[in-house]
Amino acid sequence: MASDLLSQVLHAVSQAEGSIFSNDAFPTVDFTTIKSALDRLGSREMVIYKQIDREEANLTPEAEGIAAQGSHEAKVFEAVRQAVDGLKIADLPGIVGKETAKVGQGKAFKEGWIKKDKDLFKAATSNIHDSSREQLQTIQQTQTHPDSKVLSDLRKRKLITMQKVITFEIKKGPKFAKEFIKEETDLTADMLATGAWKTVKLKPYNFNAMGAPTMSGALHPLNKVRHEFRQIFFEMGFEEMPTNRYVETGFWNFDALFVPQQHPARDLQDTFYIADPPVADKPRPDPVEKTEKLADGSIPTPKSQHHPSQDYEKYWHSIKEVHEKGKYGSIGYRYPFKEDESLKLVLRTHTTAVSTYMLYKLAANPRPARYFSIDRVFRNETVDATHLAEFHQVEGVIADFGLALGGLIGFMEVFFGKMGIHGLRFKPAYNPYTEPSLEIFGYHAGLKKWVEIGNSGMFRPEMLEPMGLPKDMRVYGWGLSLERPTMIKYGVSNIRELLGHKVDLNFVESNPAVRLEKD
Numbered sequence: 001m002a003s004d005l006l007s008q009v010l011h012a013v014s015q016a017e018g019s020i021f022s023n024d025a026f027p028t029v030d031f032t033t034i035k036s037a038l039d040r041l042g043s044r045e046m047v048i049y050k051q052i053d054r055e056e057a058n059l060t061p062e063a064e065g066i067a068a069q070g071s072h073e074a075k076v077f078e079a080v081r082q083a084v085d086g087l088k089i090a091d092l093p094g095i096v097g098k099e100t101a102k103v104g105q106g107k108a109f110k111e112g113w114i115k116k117d118k119d120l121f122k123a124a125t126s127n128i129h130d131s132s133r134e135q136l137q138t139i140q141q142t143q144t145h146p147d148s149k150v151l152s153d154l155r156k157r158k159l160i161t162m163q164k165v166i167t168f169e170i171k172k173g174p175k176f177a178k179e180f181i182k183e184e185t186d187l188t189a190d191m192l193a194t195g196a197w198k199t200v201k202l203k204p205y206n207f208n209a210m211g212a213p214t215m216s217g218a219l220h221p222l223n224k225v226r227h228e229f230r231q232i233f234f235e236m237g238f239e240e241m242p243t244n245r246y247v248e249t250g251f252w253n254f255d256a257l258f259v260p261q262q263h264p265a266r267d268l269q270d271t272f273y274i275a276d277p278p279v280a281d282k283p284r285p286d287p288v289e290k291t292e293k294l295a296d297g298s299i300p301t302p303k304s305q306h307h308p309s310q311d312y313e314k315y316w317h318s319i320k321e322v323h324e325k326g327k328y329g330s331i332g333y334r335y336p337f338k339e340d341e342s343l344k345l346v347l348r349t350h351t352t353a354v355s356t357y358m359l360y361k362l363a364a365n366p367r368p369a370r371y372f373s374i375d376r377v378f379r380n381e382t383v384d385a386t387h388l389a390e391f392h393q394v395e396g397v398i399a400d401f402g403l404a405l406g407g408l409i410g411f412m413e414v415f416f417g418k419m420g421i422h423g424l425r426f427k428p429a430y431n432p433y434t435e436p437s438l439e440i441f442g443y444h445a446g447l448k449k450w451v452e453i454g455n456s457g458m459f460r461p462e463m464l465e466p467m468g469l470p471k472d473m474r475v476y477g478w479g480l481s482l483e484r485p486t487m488i489k490y491g492v493s494n495i496r497e498l499l500g501h502k503v504d505l506n507f508v509e510s511n512p513a514v515r516l517e518k519d
Helices: 001-015 030-041 060-068 071-082 087-098 098-113 130-142 148-156 190-193 221-235 312-324 352-362 405-417 463-468 482-492 505-510
Strands: 045-060 116-119 122-124 160-171 247-249 345-347 367-377 390-401 425-431 434-444 449-459 473-481
Touching: 001 030, 001 045, 001 160, 001 190, 001 449, 030 045, 030 160, 045 060, 045 130, 060 130, 071 098, 071 116, 071 122, 071 130, 087 098, 087 122, 098 116, 130 148, 148 160, 221 367, 221 390, 221 482, 312 463, 352 367, 352 390, 352 463, 352 473, 405 434, 405 449, 405 473, 425 449, 434 473, 473 482
Parallel strands: none
Antiparallel strands: 045 160, 116 122, 247 345, 367 390, 390 473, 425 434, 434 449, 449 473
């Protein structure tokens, strides 16, 4: 019982002239129990205690045998010494045992106690000092050894094991008493009615104690930065695209973007393919949503979800022709377009697949438009400090007439400026579906280097004209990961500390709100 232990501690302290140690006074009481009792007494200043941590050495069964009977090398020496004319090597295991002979003869040679004469062992000295036995006897008595090198050597030889031991030094406190009087924590109606409140000891309030933490949900840093991105896009007049399809066909993910079917990005080592079903349908309108019956029991005629001028079969063949033979001023890639390859299902490698579908729908009624999306994409990449196999892509698309590259650079500076990222650097790049293409770099103060924070370009005619968009309509496209700006904002240098099983929940719960344009 806890109350019995409190009384035992007070009694033991009262009998001692100075301090007592918990491992001597209460050897059978576990750490948690004795700590709880000392905390309770210490809070009333009845005792003062100090925790002492130390490592204790314990002998293994083999070491206990050495401490009692001598070391392996000493046994080998004694057997050789007793054989006056020398001991045959083959006879040694039969006298001292196979294990002792195996371990002991090498150590005895090293110490210079024995020597070899043809097929005999002979003693090389008349007296020896069995230091191993002496060391183990010292440890057996004191649970330690003054020489740390000895302890290290014995651990390597697996003769001792180290164990952490926690003990408490306990002495009388300013308000020490031999009896622990229970303090009442509540003033009850019965105490008031009977007058017992006059004699009971009430526990004083601790006004310095911290209140119990209130458990609550917390937004992940990625969600906070995502919210800021969405606000920036909405502020600049963008419309959010639906991104509820993690699985796409090779057609929407690659072919419609003028990515050749032999491109390395389509290899198994870069893209996750779906095994079942092996292929999907050709491009077609979205399924019509089910409609409920009207009050009179009739079913209303569903509205078509695609424009009557959109011909998906024609779009399919136009994309095929652009790849095989070239079209719209392009010579294409000049290879046989494989339908099975185009209809394979993949975990989308970018949200540009969604942008492509939205631009195709825009072709039914061409007009200036601004779209954005923020969602998860998947790449079969090697995980390191800045890459994961799945991450979040932020993508923006602007369709309008008369757009030029200078406008794209200017827009990027405004867009990233709203996040507090200034002084961008642009580098020419290659993308199969944009020309010209630019990589965007920003300086990461934590990593102390320039890091790529985005990719951008103007969509190619081979991608836009098969959709039916006007020849003079241009489209900006750019994308960046959500993780990179979040890492820069929160000073995270390893992406695995931001997303995945290594995330510290305390970091999620305690991280501050984010304003991308503020430091």
